[in-house]
Amino acid sequence: MSDNIENNKESVNFIQKIINEDLANGTYGSSVHTRFPPEPNGYLHIGHAKSICLNYGLAKKNNGIFNLRFDDTNPIKEDDSFVESIIKDVKWLCPDWDERIFYASDYFDKMYKYAIELINKGLAFVDDLSADEIREYRGTLTEPGKESPYRNRSIEENLKLFEEMKNGLYSNGEKVLRAKIDMKSPNINMRDPVIYRILHESHHNTGDKWCIYPMYDYAHPLEDAIEGITHSVCTLEFEDHRPFYDWLLSNIDEFKDAPTKQIEFAKLFLTKTMMGKRYLKKMVEEGYVEGWDDPRMPTVAGYRRRGYTPESINNFCESIGVSKAQSVVDIAMLEYAIRDDLSQKAPRTMAVLDPIKLIITNYPEDKVEYVEAGNNPDNKEMGSRMIPFCREIYIEREDFMENPPKKYFRLFPGNEVRLRNAYFVKCEDFIKDDDGNVIEVHCTYDPETKSGTGFTGRKVKGTLHWVSAKHCIDAEVRLYDYMMEDDNYDKSNFLEKLNQNSKIVLKNCKVEPSIKEHNIGERFQFLRHGYFIIDEDTTKDNLIFNRIVSLKSSYKK
Ligand code: ATP
Ligand code: MG
Numbered sequence: 001m002s003d004n005i006e007n008n009k010e011s012v013n014f015i016q017k018i019i020n021e022d023l024a025n026g027t028y029g030s031s032v033h034t035r036f037p038p039e040p041n042g043y044l045h046i047g048h049a050k051s052i053c054l055n056y057g058l059a060k061k062n063n064g065i066f067n068l069r070f071d072d073t074n075p076i077k078e079d080d081s082f083v084e085s086i087i088k089d090v091k092w093l094c095p096d097w098d099e100r101i102f103y104a105s106d107y108f109d110k111m112y113k114y115a116i117e118l119i120n121k122g123l124a125f126v127d128d129l130s131a132d133e134i135r136e137y138r139g140t141l142t143e144p145g146k147e148s149p150y151r152n153r154s155i156e157e158n159l160k161l162f163e164e165m166k167n168g169l170y171s172n173g174e175k176v177l178r179a180k181i182d183m184k185s186p187n188i189n190m191r192d193p194v195i196y197r198i199l200h201e202s203h204h205n206t207g208d209k210w211c212i213y214p215m216y217d218y219a220h221p222l223e224d225a226i227e228g229i230t231h232s233v234c235t236l237e238f239e240d241h242r243p244f245y246d247w248l249l250s251n252i253d254e255f256k257d258a259p260t261k262q263i264e265f266a267k268l269f270l271t272k273t274m275m276g277k278r279y280l281k282k283m284v285e286e287g288y289v290e291g292w293d294d295p296r297m298p299t300v301a302g303y304r305r306r307g308y309t310p311e312s313i314n315n316f317c318e319s320i321g322v323s324k325a326q327s328v329v330d331i332a333m334l335e336y337a338i339r340d341d342l343s344q345k346a347p348r349t350m351a352v353l354d355p356i357k358l359i360i361t362n363y364p365e366d367k368v369e370y371v372e373a374g375n376n377p378d379n380k381e382m383g384s385r386m387i388p389f390c391r392e393i394y395i396e397r398e399d400f401m402e403n404p405p406k407k408y409f410r411l412f413p414g415n416e417v418r419l420r421n422a423y424f425v426k427c428e429d430f431i432k433d434d435d436g437n438v439i440e441v442h443c444t445y446d447p448e449t450k451s452g453t454g455f456t457g458r459k460v461k462g463t464l465h466w467v468s469a470k471h472c473i474d475a476e477v478r479l480y481d482y483m484m485e486d487d488n489y490d491k492s493n494f495l496e497k498l499n500q501n502s503k504i505v506l507k508n509c510k511v512e513p514s515i516k517e518h519n520i521g522e523r524f525q526f527l528r529h530g531y532f533i534i535d536e537d538t539t540k541d542n543l544i545f546n547r548i549v550s551l552k553s554s555y556k557k
Contacts, residue, residue: 013322015054015263019062019231028230028258032064035229036090037071037104037220040082040204042277043292043299044089046313046334050268053317055233056094066094067227069102073219075203083204085292089300093310104223105205111214111222112166114252115177115196119158123251124195125151126161127178134176137183138191145183145191165198168211172198179218181247189244193217221245221262225255232260235267236324268320269328272482273298274494288498295546296483296502306480307523307533307548312341331482335549342523342531342548347375347382350420350465351511351526351545353477355394357469358411360425362444363391368470372452373421376525385514389422392469394510399464400441402430409461411441417462420527424449424460465527472510475543478535479504511543523548 012020019032034055038048059066068090072078087101118124127150129137139145153161165175177196185191195218200211214222221244224232232245242262249259269275274283275298283289283297292299295306303313316337320329350373370386395411404412411417416426425443433439449455481502489497515524523533530550538544 014324015058015231015233015265015322016061018261018263019058022230022261023062027261031228031230032059032062033067033228033230034059034064034233035067035069035102035224035227037069037223037234038086039071039074039077040079040086041074041077042082042281043085043297043301045275045277045280045300046270046273046298046303047268047275049089049093049300049313050317050320051233051235052090052093053314054265054322056097057314057318058231058233064230065100066097067100067102067229068097069223069227070104071216071220071223072103072105072203072205073214073216075199075201075213078204080204085301089304092304093300093313095310102223102227103205104219105203107219107223107226108206108210108214110226111219112212114222115162115214115218116159117252118179118195119155119162119177121251122155123180124158124177125153125180126158126165127151127176127192127194128174129176131173134194138188139183141188145188147183148178148192151180151192162196165196165212166210168200170198172200174198177212179244179248181244187240187243189217189241190247193244217241217244218248221248221260222252224260224262225249225252229260232262234262234264236264236326237267238262239264264324265322266324266326268317269326270298270334271328271331271487272484272499273331274484274489276491279491279494282495283498286495288495295478295480298483305536305546307531307546308338309341309345312338315341328487338549339531339551342525344376344379346523346525346531348373348377348525348527349512349515350387350467351475351477351509351524351529351532352394352396352465352467352472353506353509353526353529354397355508355510356397356400356438356441358393358395358400358425358441358443358466360391360393360445361428361442365391367391368468371421371450387421387512387514388468388471389419390468390470393419393466394469394472395441395464395466397438399462400427400430400438402438410464411443411462415462416460417464418449418451418460419445419466420463421451422466423447423451467510467512469510471513473513473516473543475509475511475515475545477506477509477532477545477547479506479547509545511545515543525551 036052036055056066127148137146176194178192178194181190183191196212199213245262249255293301293305316334368388368390371389372384373387374384375382399410401412411427413427423445425445427443429442430438431440485497485499520534520536525531531548532545535544535546
């Protein structure tokens with residue numbers, strides 16, 4: 001985007017430019033301090049990951065500090081399980097983070113004190129109007145608002161009433177504390193916004209200590225300022241709230257000299273992916289998915305379970321850049337990032353997802369030989385392994401056809417192919433069951449054609465992957481597809497537009513015996529099928545893989 005410029009070959013985003021200016025001017029001395037401020041009311045999604053990578057990255061690049069701060073000012077929707085999941089996700093995305101974790105609710109005392117400072121300065125008042133009346137008085141985008149009849153209460157009266165609010169003398173909604181700014185402001189957020197409300201609710205952190213709670217717009221700038229945040233990076237919907245942010249900090253003595261700077265950027269949206277926390281919550285609660293970490297979910301927990309690496313998500317976030325222009329990123333870019341990361345790291349193995357037996361009729365019954373297979377052609381350092389080969393093997397059902405179309409180079413009667421890392425085999429015959437399904441393919445092999453011996457006698461066009469029938473391991477494989485059918489949905493109908501084939505479970509897969517040694521969380525490339533991870537549902541008797549991503553840029557149906 002136009003906000004990115006080339007600077008010493010490294011792209012400097014517009015936020016870094018602001019930081020550079022502040023460093024040059026000494027606005028905050030030499031410090032750069034960012035934060036990620038989630039509300040603990042759901043799991044983090046890939047949009048949050050972008051914000052984390054951005055804020056953490058800015059701190060890191062500038063020798064600064066990064067805080068995770070829970071914006072837990074709304075006692076109704078918050079939950080400790082969300083707090084735990086968020087900490088886990090941030091640690092996973094930022095492995096060398098020093099775990100600076102803060103809670104807005106720890107600042108409730110200070111926030112109360114700053115409210116009293118505002119009252120004492122004649123900048124806040126207790127209002128008795130109801131929520132509906134406040135809305136009516138607020139005016140519209142085209143009409144100015146009207147001042148509340150309670151606006152001119154004396155400082156003493158305001159102090160007394162606010163204290164009584166805190167002490168629980170009033171019921172929910174009976175009174176509020178409002179900033180006293182300008183009911184005629186063209187910006188509605190400046191029309192005497194409510195800064196405290198009465199809410200007789202227990203809080204996950206402060207329990208029953210408080211029955212008044214600060215509003216988000218009041219709490220957020222104070223949280224930033226209390227922590228010494230220099231650059232408060234948030235998304236564009238807060239742009240209109242910035243004047244109040246600045247107003248507030250400039251009116252609190254402790255913060256007015258070097259107030260935190262709010263900087264907005266455009267949210268990340270992904271094709272074929274519904275992102276809002278509220279909607280993801282609905283999918284979990286109503287059973288459209290199997291929990292927040294379902295591998296189809298665009299949550300950080302979902303991507304982790306699916307097999308994405310933190311590096312791939314960081315690289316993705318870095319590659320899409322940061323801008324003020326709203327756009328939707330093609331999910332193919334995210335898939336590119338994980339393929340790119342795993343191509344070096346994941347060992348290649350052979351797995352047959354839809355097996356059919358191939359019998360090599362001229363191979364001795366009891367013979368087993370071990371053939372050598374490279375573990376990663378893109379990363380030779382990963383070495384090689386020995387794979388058992390014998391008379392009966394499994395190949396993919398789709399790799400044999402009785403009546404092949406043109407340009408089909410795999411097995412069909414009379415055709416010869418290469419078995420990867422082993423021999424050439426030629427199809428001589430096949431057997432069908434009573435329903436006409438092919439159940440066995442019979443071949444002969446040519447001992448001269450062994451892989452690695454430099455055989456050049458003739459060429460074949462097809463190469464098949466296979467596993468030894470006697471040695472292979474049974475596995476379950478879960479194939480995942482996009483969450484949404486397409487991009488034509490909105491918040492009201494997205495549940496009807498969910499991709500009904502987003503999860504396919506294959507129960508009868510056969511994988512190489514070498515996988516027996518491996519653990520939950522290990523990743524492989526199954527030749528031709530994509531990248532896979534051993535899922536945490538795996539038990540001693542049931543080996544389960546998730547497909548992380550296919551090898552090509554569109555999913556194979
Ligand atoms: P949602 O819109 O999914 O409900 P939210 O913005 O309400 O998310 P918060 O917990 O308030 O969720 O967000 C924490 C931080 O993450 C905020 O600074 C917010 O701006 C940022 N954020 C949320 N969604 C995105 C996104 N899609 N892209 C980038 N940053 C995001
Ligand atoms: Mg929010």
